Amino acid sequence: MEKNPAQKIIEKIKQEKIVPESKIFLNWKNYLFWFIWMTTLFLGAIFFSFIILNLLDIHPSVIRQLGLGRIFFILARTAPYLWIVLAILAGVSGFLAIKKTKRGYRYSILFITSIGVLIISMLGAFLHLAKINRHMGEGKMFNRPMSRGIAFPVEKRWQDPQEGLLGGKIIKIDEEFFNLRGFDNEVWEVRYSNETEFKIRKMEENIMVAIIGEKIGEHIFKASLVLPPPFDRKPDRR
Amino acid sequence: MAAIKNPDEFQAIVTRYWSRLFCYIRRMSYFSQEDIEDILQEVFIKIYRYLNDYDTEMTFSTWVYQITRNATIDEIRKRKARPSTIWLEDEDLVKVLKSSLNMEKEYVNADSLEKIKDIIVNLPDKYKEVLMLRFIEEKSYEEIMDIVQLPKGTIASLVNRGRKIILTEAKNKKII
16 A cells, blocks of 8 residues: 555654754854844944044034035045945945844845944944044054054044144143144144134143144144044154 | 654644645646655655744744745756746636736636636746735735745735736736
8 A cells, every 4th residue: 555645754754863953053054144243233333433433523613614615525535434345344244144044034125224224323333432442543453554544544634734734742832832743753833823713621731632724834833723632542652 | 843752743744734735836836746746755854854943933834835935946946947837726816816906706717717827827936926825825924924035025015016917917818
């Protein structure tokens, strides 16, 4: 008598000693993709915090002083492209990872993208507020001039006296000028007057400042606006 | 389901789903009876092996359909032969047509049936698949979402667009 299909299957299962696999074995890939998703979002948040760090120096008075057109030009020239590209890559990798999870197909592109952007921006903002991005920026990895220029164009933005932007540490204060050590370690004489607008709490030695003004001579700069710095990094000592 | 300790207990599951899945594969693939039985044997062995992978986020039936669909698609790919036609009983054809167009008419003549079959066979695969699951297998959007592994919104729009195509074609062929 011919066996029915169900009997044949059961027989094969018994013959080949097939047993149900363990849950962990069956789900390791799923767990791996969730882990990759979380990791990429965390990395994306770090990159986003670097983007914030590199953009947040646009004080309202800078816009007033320089004008919107010039601000856009400066921003386009010194935008943190490295971090923007890496943050996008992290977001895309996270998207692909979540799609590969067991129930990834249930989520729409819009939902995954929104969640990813939300997590990256909120966590990124938190990392910025906790100053973790600044501490990381001080790390050895970013202290080589080449990598520093790419990673922190915000500092480069304030090393452009020709464009009226100068940043660094006040090393000596005089009645009508102060000396400033820039990020490239060059010492500048910065002249100020009653017309100079100060947005810093108190002018004192050893504080970092960002200055908008005009280059009027070799290593001489006339300040029209003195701002608190967008960065805490100390210029390298010679 | 994870409570199955003995292969013999699994026999009830095979018996329960065999005919339904047989028809489902036949509609999808147009394979011969022997080929479908081979696929089903592999499907049930896979179900048995993966029993611990089943979770209650979906019904057991949906999970079984999902595995069956994937196995059938793998087989179609392996043979590099997408079926040029599909296996549909007259009753299934009428079901798809009526459900797609919300038709009240009870009687559909033989000539119309051929035309309906033409319309359905010529539908792009993505519409054909979801319409068959919706109107022949009578699955909900959530179940179809898990079977074909696409977001629910995509399923809803595929069903709607498929219905519209059928409606337009039915009007062109003067079935309605």
